[in-house]
Every structure is written in C-alpha cells, then in structure tokens.
Amino acid sequence: MDELTTLLDSAGLMVAEHASRPMNSETRRQTILACQQLLDRVRIAQSTLIADATTNSDWAGTGARNIADWLAGTTKSSYNDAKRKEQLGNALNKSKHLADAVNSGAVSPDAADALADAVNNPPNTATAADIADLVNASEGATPREAKQAASRWREILSTETEEQAHTRRHNARTVTNTVACDGMITTTITLPVLQARQLLNAINHAAGEPVEGDTRTNTQRLADGTITLAQLYNSGQLIPGRANPNIVIVIPVDGFTGTTNEPGHTPWGDRIPAHVVRETAKNATLQRIIMAGSKILDLGRQTRYATHDHYLALVARDGHCRYKNCTTPAAWCEIDHITQWQHGGTTNINNEWLLCPFHHQQRHKPGTTITGNANNTQINLPNGTTINCPPHGANNRKPEPSQRTQPDTPPSTTASPPPPGSTPTHTPTQNWTHVA
Numbered sequence: 001m002d003e004l005t006t007l008l009d010s011a012g013l014m015v016a017e018h019a020s021r022p023m024n025s026e027t028r029r030q031t032i033l034a035c036q037q038l039l040d041r042v043r044i045a046q047s048t049l050i051a052d053a054t055t056n057s058d059w060a061g062t063g064a065r066n067i068a069d070w071l072a073g074t075t076k077s078s079y080n081d082a083k084r085k086e087q088l089g090n091a092l093n094k095s096k097h098l099a100d101a102v103n104s105g106a107v108s109p110d111a112a113d114a115l116a117d118a119v120n121n122p123p124n125t126a127t128a129a130d131i132a133d134l135v136n137a138s139e140g141a142t143p144r145e146a147k148q149a150a151s152r153w154r155e156i157l158s159t160e161t162e163e164q165a166h167t168r169r170h171n172a173r174t175v176t177n178t179v180a181c182d183g184m185i186t187t188t189i190t191l192p193v194l195q196a197r198q199l200l201n202a203i204n205h206a207a208g209e210p211v212e213g214d215t216r217t218n219t220q221r222l223a224d225g226t227i228t229l230a231q232l233y234n235s236g237q238l239i240p241g242r243a244n245p246n247i248v249i250v251i252p253v254d255g256f257t258g259t260t261n262e263p264g265h266t267p268w269g270d271r272i273p274a275h276v277v278r279e280t281a282k283n284a285t286l287q288r289i290i291m292a293g294s295k296i297l298d299l300g301r302q303t304r305y306a307t308h309d310h311y312l313a314l315v316a317r318d319g320h321c322r323y324k325n326c327t328t329p330a331a332w333c334e335i336d337h338i339t340q341w342q343h344g345g346t347t348n349i350n351n352e353w354l355l356c357p358f359h360h361q362q363r364h365k366p367g368t369t370i371t372g373n374a375n376n377t378q379i380n381l382p383n384g385t386t387i388n389c390p391p392h393g394a395n396n397r398k399p400e401p402s403q404r405t406q407p408d409t410p411p412s413t414t415a416s417p418p419p420p421g422s423t424p425t426h427t428p429t430q431n432w433t434h435v436a
C-alpha cells in the first residue's frame with residue numbers, strides 16, 4: 001500500500017476505535033458532526049478520483065465495463081451510488097467555482113450533488129459565469145433547494161421552445177419497479193404533469209371518498225384505488241368514460257385560439273403549455289367564461305369540441321388507431337385534426353381521425369407532417385419515411401363488449417386516455433380576462 005492508502009486505512013481504524021468508547025451526549029453529538037465532515041471530505045476526494053479514473057480508463061483490463069461497475073463489483077456497493085459520485089466528480093472538475101464552494105463549506109456535498117447534472121449538462125447558452133451564479137445561489141441551500149435552483153436556472157437559460165420542452169418531458173416518462181422485497185414491489189411512475197394529474201384523478205376516483213370510521217391513511221386509500229383500477233381492467237370491466245370530465249384546465253382565449261402561447265392552468269396550479277391544452281381540447285368539454293377582472297360576466301354552456309356523433313362516425317370509419325399496424329381500440333384513441341385548427345382546419349369528420357395517445361404524440365413531433373385526406377392519409381416522419389395510414393373500418397376489429405354503444409344511454413365511450421389509466425377527460429375552460 002502506498003502512503004495515502006495507509007493513511008486512509010489508519011484514519012478509518014482510529015475513528016472506529018474512538019467511536020466505540022463511552023462518551024456523554026455533547027461529545028457524541030460533536031463526534032457525529034466530525035464524522036460527517038470527514039465523510040464529506042472523503043466523498044469529495046473519492047468522487048474526483050472516480051471521475052479521473054474514468055478519464056484515464058483505469059478500469060481497463062479489470063473485466064468491468066466502467067469504473068463505477070468496477071467499484072460496485074469489488075466492494076459489493078451500489079452501482080448507482082458509484083455513478084452519482086462520478087457525476088459529482090465530473091462537476092467538481094468542470095467548475096472550479098463549485099469545487100471551491102464545496103471545499104470552503106459554502107455548498108454542502110449533498111447540494112453539490114444536486115447541482116451536478118446542471119453543471120455537467122448545462123443549457124447550450126450557459127457560460128462559466130452562469131454556472132458560478134448557480135453555485136452562488138446555492139450557498140447554504142439544502143439539496144432540495146439546490147435542485148429547485150438548478151431547475152429554475154435551466155428554465156431561464158433555456159432556448160428550447162414550449163414544444164421542445166414538452167417533447168423532452170414526454171420522453172422522460174417512465175414506470176420502474178424494484179425487485180420484490182418482503183413480498184412487496186415499489187413502482188415509481190414519472191409522467192408529465194397533466195398525465196400524472198389524470199392518473200391520480202382516476203386513482204382517487206376509484207378509491208372513493210373516505211367514510212366515517214375509515215381508518216386507512218390517505219396513501220393506503222390511494223393504493224386501494226390503484227388496485228381497483230387494475231382489477232377492473234383485468235376483468236374487462238373498465239368502461240372508458242368519454243362523458244366523465246374530471247380535469248379542469250383554464251386558459252385565456254388568446255392562448256386557446258393560438259393567437260398567443262399563454263399557457264393554461266389546472267386547479268392545482270400546474271402550468272400546461274398552450275399547445276398541449278389545444279391538443280387536449282379536441283377530446284374535452286369546453287366552457288366559455290367571460291370575465292371582467294375577477295368577476296364572471298357570462299358562463300357559456302358546456303360544449304364538446306368534437307361531438308359524440310363525430311366520434312361514433314370516426315369509430316365506424318377508422319375502427320381503431322389509424323397508425324400503421326397499431327390496433328389500440330377506438331375507445332382509447334383521441335380525435336386529431338388532420339389540418340390543425342390553428343392552420344385553418346375545421347372540425348368535421350373529413351378533417352378528423354383517430355390516433356392512440358402514443359401515436360397522437362408522435363404525429364405532433366417537430367418535423368412530422370401529414371399529407372392526403374381523411375380517407376387516404378400519410379404520416380411523413382422527419383427521417384423521410386412515409387407511413388400509409390388508411391381507415392380500417394368498424395369490421396376490421398370487433399369492438400370489445402365495453403365499447404358497444406347502447407341506444408338511449410348517454411355517451412359512454414371515450415376518445416380519451418390510454419389503458420389502464422382509465423376514465424379522465426379534461427374540461428379546458430375558455431377564459432376571457434376582459435371584455436371589450
């Protein structure tokens with residue numbers, strides 16, 4: 001062992017030996033603090049070493065695929081933990097300002113960890129001075145505050161459009177599961193805010209209101225709602241509810257018509273980009289509210305952007321999602337305008353078709369265009385591929401029992417959300433902040 005490794009080894013032994021001695025409360029608190037300082041210093045040093053080892057390919061010849069893999073495999077520690085240290089080391093190497101702030105104690109290693117991704121992958125326009133600003137703003141911050149500062153900082157420096165930001169968030173959607181442990185699995189779901197609200201709304205609705213004597217916690221009640229949704233879906237009883245609006249989005253009329261890009265907001269204060277509200281509106285109920293200041297002057301009747309008759313006609317013509325080889329049932333599809341309404345497209349079945357939520361999203365990706373008409377439609381992808389998407393007709397796929405429309409009953413099929421998230425549709429409400 002060289003001098004440094006011998007020193008580290010004996011420091012560890014000394015700490016362990018001293019920590020096992022009897023001590024009073026004050027001394028114990030001080031010792032805990034001193035241990036934390038030592039751990040922080042060592043973590044910073046180790047993170048920088050890991051980053052340097054990556055740069056120098058020090059894992060080569062060990063059989064590991066990178067240095068984090070080598071460390072995790074050799075010490076039976078967490079691979080993700082080693083990767084995080086590498087990221088922190090990269091950030092410290094990249095920004096001397098951050099390294100100085102951490103070494104002086106102005107920014108804690110945990111807060112630096114929260115800043116690492118912003119420092120390593122800053123927006124294109126960010127300069128070293130911008131990164132220094134972020135570090136300064138994070139002095140004395142908790143990791144959570146540092147993460148929020150980094151997120152706000154990204155927003156300010158970002159040159160991406162609303163559409164690009166939306167696409168980036170959409171691409172970050174995930175559902176992950178842990179391995180089963182003590183008979184339990186933890187599922188983590190990450191979704192753009194509107195879809196997350198839809199999911200939570202559906203879970204909350206399926207869970208039902210707590211009744212008197214209900215001893216469940218709120219999280220247990222939501223777990224029950226999730227189980228109910230899954231069981232209904234698995235037993236084929238989940239009837240999509242086109243006529244069951246349960247997310248309200250308020251948007252100024254200019255944002256709604258595309259004159260401006262003023263966003264909409266949910267009752268929870270979530271900001272929903274204008275183009276997402278416009279897309280969502282095609283499958284929702286609309287209500288106009290004319291306001292003078294905070295006073296409501298007129299409340300319009302609720303109308304559906306695409307009527308139920310339209311929808312039934314589209315089900316008959318399209319059968320299911322129109323994208324090539326996609327067989328997502330019509331009940332889970334959304335109505336899309338072939339020529340967008342902000343480009344003069346009208347709301348009639350000759351300009352409408354059914355796409356599942358995934359392909360609806362694909363169709364609106366930058367660089368994707370549509371050619372043809374409602375009966376002979378092509379999607380042209382940015383890579384030059386043209387995909388023919390003919391109507392399938394109602395007989396192409398037998399409707400499932402839950403999709404059959406019964407006469408004399410209110411609309412009961414949906415053009416809205418994907419399985420198994422279930423029923424929610426949205427109710428964007430038009431809002432006019434002043435009257436001429």
Ligand SMILES: [Zn+2]
Pocket residue numbers: 321322323326327328355356357358359
């Ligand atoms: Zn599809």
